[in-house]
Amino acid sequence: MHFGNAWYPEHWPEERWEHDVKLMREAGTTVCRLAEFAWSSIEPTDGCYELEWIDRAITLLNKYGIATVLGTPTAAPPAWVTYYHPDTLAVDPTGRPASHGNRCHASANSPTYLKYSRRVVEHMARRFGNDTRVIGWQIDNEYHRVDYSDTAKRQFQHFLKDRFVTIDKLNEHWSTRYWSQTYDFWEQIPIPVGAHNPGLMLAFRQFVTFTWQEFQRHQIEAIRNNSHCGQWITTNLMGWFDGLDTYKVAKDLDFVSWDWYIGTGHHNYLNTGLIHDLNRGFKQKNFWVMETQPGTVNWSPNNNFLNKGEARVMAFHAAAHGADAFLYWQWRSAPGGQEQLHGSLLGADGNPRPFYEEASQIGSDFKRVSEALKDTTVKADVAILHSYEARWAINAQRHNSEFDPVQYMEQCYHPLARHNVSVDVISPNAPLEDYSLVVAPALNVLPDDTAAHITAWVQAGGVLLLTPRTGHKDEYDALHSTLQPGPLREVAGVEVQEYYSLYDRVPVEASWDGTSCGEGLIWAELLRPLSASTRVVAMYGASNGWLDGKPAATIHPFGEAGGKVIVVGAWLDERLQESLMLWVLAEAGLSGIESPPEVEITVRQAEDGRKVTFVINHGREARSVTLPASTAGQRDLLSDSIVPATISLPAYGVAVLANT
């Protein structure tokens, strides 16, 4: 487990640096990020590089046993780049170029910017690529900028040409006779601004993804060509951000990392567990939390401080879900600049702020668990499928503004998390054979080959849960020519006769666990069984007339190996959703671990079967927790004591159990 922070030594006189590094060391820091955003200090004028100061900072960190991660500085090109090469500035949807002075102002579509970015990274990599004090690289920062310039438009048109080959094919897939959109040649195709043709909007997101893949590829090449000492490459992602398809961007990285900020309010472990699992799923391996708030941020409507103890449970929660590092942003705020009021570990006077104490506690706690966590990760029997295409398609046509695909995913995840069932969040095209249960929340865009992949897994004995809005569209965001769930109709043994955006709630009576009554809200689909072996397990009560007494959920056996497909047509209320998820789990032969409210029990394990169990009280009340039998006789690595069968956890209390 690494513990650390982002340090920008370029803001302070060098005489001060060693004092900073000593304080870092005292806080248990093992890793530090440098050089991100420092392009103007690295290449103050065109082609003149100053890298000595970075070397001196690395030397100091190394002296105190702290490893360095180098950030490439490309999210903040210097004034000479943007002044002499205005074509590097990104253009907004109204046609206005960005101004200098706010980072991320450059366009990843600009060949000039790409050239200078690659060159500065090459210089850094030549200098530090074989420096073993540098363990890895973070490329750029939070890719997100979209450029609407003519250059970007031309590149988009080329991208489409590569993809569709003929303009007729594009016209056909996008149904362009509709509203006379038919294109005669590629140059007529616009960049979508606001609502537009769904096919065009989806393709543009794919193009933005491609843009960032290319941008990243340049830097990866620059580093890999010059680094031969095992340094890794990552970038820092942004949780649910859907501006690009992270599965594609993650492919070329060694692992992903993400920036976890709460902003206003408090840590909700049910929601963030899902985001950690999403990040672990990008490459199906552990990840880093590259940035998190030391108490507070500066950009939220209310930058409230985390409660005392809250940051510590956040750190262990991340570790429990597969984080191998946890880094604060940032060590100390620059005296000027846009982020003066952000949380940090040191104050303006250069002394530790109150939060430093909690950070130091985390640093020393991590030391206690680090060895036990080596080579461990989360092993899940349940997968939730997540697709950017599906989210883009629904978000472009919500139909009911409350149908938020991320919230629906949370709706499926929360009951599992409450019962401490580990979940992998993965792409629908990822291998499925390790899972007993797969949940496909609102998998709206469902290409035929993905459907075939899922069908083969059900045929081999998998249990699949399909939900509202699944299998509606093809890979071009056009309607499938069959009713939902489109290419999964046969395996599901059911089709959706009609879908209803709900204004009034609809009663739902389910028979899956005796009788469970509840309500559907936001969305309800009228199901029609297609096979004699399809069993109806929930019915709608009287509501809009159309749904009255009609099937709301079904189960259908498929194949000889015990495969089953459960289809639920409605967004269910929280209680009914919980009973559905528990029943579905049981159908897959799985069960969870019981724990008191707000107490999470999560396991990381190694290939050799070694297990580490995290017991985390996310709440502000003390809880008594009966531990799973598998932990009998184990030691809590934090208190260094053998645990009894029932332990008492204070508010924000944590125990980490393992055989020692």
Ligand code: GAL
């Ligand atoms: C992140 C960014 C950091 C810092 C932080 C403040 O999005 O990557 O550089 O600005 O926000 O919360």
